[in-house]
Amino acid sequence: MLRRLIAAAALLAAALTTTPATAAAAADAPLRDLAAARGVYLGTAVTGGKLTGGYADTAATQFDSITPGNEMKWDAVESVRGQFDWAGADRVVAFAEAHAQKVRGHTLVWHSQLPSWVNNGTWTADTLRTVMTDHVTTEVSRYKGRVDHWDVVNEPLNEDGTLRRSVFGATLGESYIADAFRAARAADPAAKLYVNDYSTDAIGAKSDGMYDLVKRLLAQGVPIDGVGFQAHLILGQVPASMEANLRRFADLGVDVAVTELDIRMTLPATAEKLDRQKSDYAAVMRACLAVTRCAGVTVWGFTDSDSWIPDFFPGEGAATLYDEGLNPKPAYAGVAGTLAPTTPPPAGVCSVTYTVTSQWAGGFTAQVTVRNTGTTALNGWTVRWAQPAGQRVAQAWNAAVTQTGEEVTATHLSYNATVPPGGSTAFGFNGTWTGSNPPPTAFTCA
Structure with missing residues (x-):
């Protein structure tokens, strides 16, 4: 079955008529302008406390969407029940507004980075549902009209596609997902609402589970607008079925987006590895561009100095578009070249x-x-x-x-x-x- 789906993905790319890319446009225009011209956004996750100097300049110049890396997570904004600290989130949102950028709110309900009072509480189904929907309502209401997309529920599934037994899943079952989405919609009817997960980039057990979950939610009338694919990838392992996978979700009538893209390699980085990384970043961009309802791509940090990879994968890194000195790597050119406009062939050729x-x-x-x-x-x-x-x-x-x-x-x-x-x-x-x-x-x- 997988082989047939891979073949189908290739055939979906069939009859691709292309013309020479305008290299000068890719070299001169910022990534955000190239993306906008192709009808998608290109975003980045940021660390709010670093939004100064060259880091801030690059984030503002190159990207038209900003995701707070940690500042909107539950433990950051409500570490004590009913007491909210918005300083970090406000800083990121204000930065985005000052630079005409969208904001992707990340994330409202997640099993990780929860305050201990949530994770270790003794809950009945009714009390936990109230705690959760109160949190969603409060945060979404604060940023009503200022956040374009919300990752409402993050990482709800196990690797086999079944429901994760988080405090929410174990206490409320799958119903917590619908409840969170409905609370978010009531708080801001204009925001796009997404479910987001990792290891769903290729057609397989986990993405099949997500596909079935989204179909069930839609059948129940749950206001889900999109599905986010994190795409924390390994060098040389961009899934062959990625485009076909994005397309099958889009065919359900929802938007899709690559929400947390990075492509890590075993260190040290070499010219050969960086060149392959360039091709891999370009491949992900092409997969999004090939699917009409792919809203955009967000890289999970744009510089190696601000990447989570080395802390979680010892001996690996160099996963982003810029090196630690904020110099663009070949991957930057891979993204720019893929987004670059094309020119028609000269007459008579x-x-x-x-x-x-x-x-x-x-x-x-x-x-x-x-x-x-x-x-x-x-x-x-x-x-x-x-x-x-x-x-x-x-x-x-x-x-x-x-x-x-x-x-x-x-x-x-x-x-x-x-x-x-x-x-x-x-x-x-x-x-x-x-x-x-x-x-x-x-x-x-x-």
């Missing part, structure tokens, strides 16, 4: 359509169609592209195909060199892949 016709574990077959878009015949043609995730061409037909690193060049053979106006010719190849097999996003054709 050709266009390219790339189709994955079949895919299996570690391998795939692709067909590339070259069409003459001009008014005179093509007398010879060459197509060039980059394989974005390090895929390798193993065997080709109807063209002479060579590959150096990621760069692939295909040239006509004697019998298909001439293409009349409006006509087309095609060639194919077998290739290999590891981790993921996203289609190329830009071709040159002459």
Whole structure:
């Protein structure tokens, strides 16, 4: 079944017609502007206490959405029942408003970072439900009209897709999720309300559990607007089924978003690892852009100096777009290049359509169609592209195909060199892949 779904994801990328990317636009424009031009947001999690100097400047210039890393969590705002401290959250929200940024509220109901009075209390179902909905109502009401998206319930599932036995799950069962969403909607009818979890990026047991949960909530009339996919990924392991997974949730009638993206590697970072990380970040961006209801992508911290990874995964890190000195890494260029606008092919040359016709574990077959878009015949043609995730061409037909690193060049053979106006010719190849097999996003054709 998984193999068929992977193949389906590849076929959903079929008939992808691309044109050369405008590299100058990607180099000159901030990421937030490139994202806005593509109809999505590009956000980052921040630490409120660091929003000064170069850290603040980068956060403001490059991102159009801000998520407080910790400042809105239950233990930060209500460590004592009924006593609220809004200083940290207010600072982040004020920063976002000063820089025309959206705010993603994170998070209202979560099993972790709870104050001890909640986690260790002796509750009946009615009293815990009241405590929870009072907290949701108070926090959402405070930021009514100022927070665009709320992660209402965070990480409600186990790895097998069943309900996590948190204090909420154990005491209230699944009903606590619906209650939290309804309280949030009543407090701010305009905010987008999300359920958010990790290890749901690929089609599998946990994402299947989330899919079924969302269907049940919708059937009950629960006001759920979106599903967040955290995407704490490992280098070289962007799921091949990520786009198909996002799409199946969107097909339920909800928005989807990548909410906590980082891609960690075993240290030390090397040029080769950083180049692969660039391809991986680009692959995630492409998956979002390919799904109409993908609202945007949020990176979980934009600089390695503010990343959670080294503290939780000893020996791993370098997971973000910027190094510790706030210098952009190759991953930054990967995101920018994927978001960059495209330009139409020059008149009288050709266009390219790339189709994955079949895919299996570690391998795939692709067909590339070259069409003459001009008014005179093509007398010879060459197509060039980059394989974005390090895929390798193993065997080709109807063209002479060579590959150096990621760069692939295909040239006509004697019998298909001439293409009349409006006509087309095609060639194919077998290739290999590891981790993921996203289609190329830009071709040159002459």
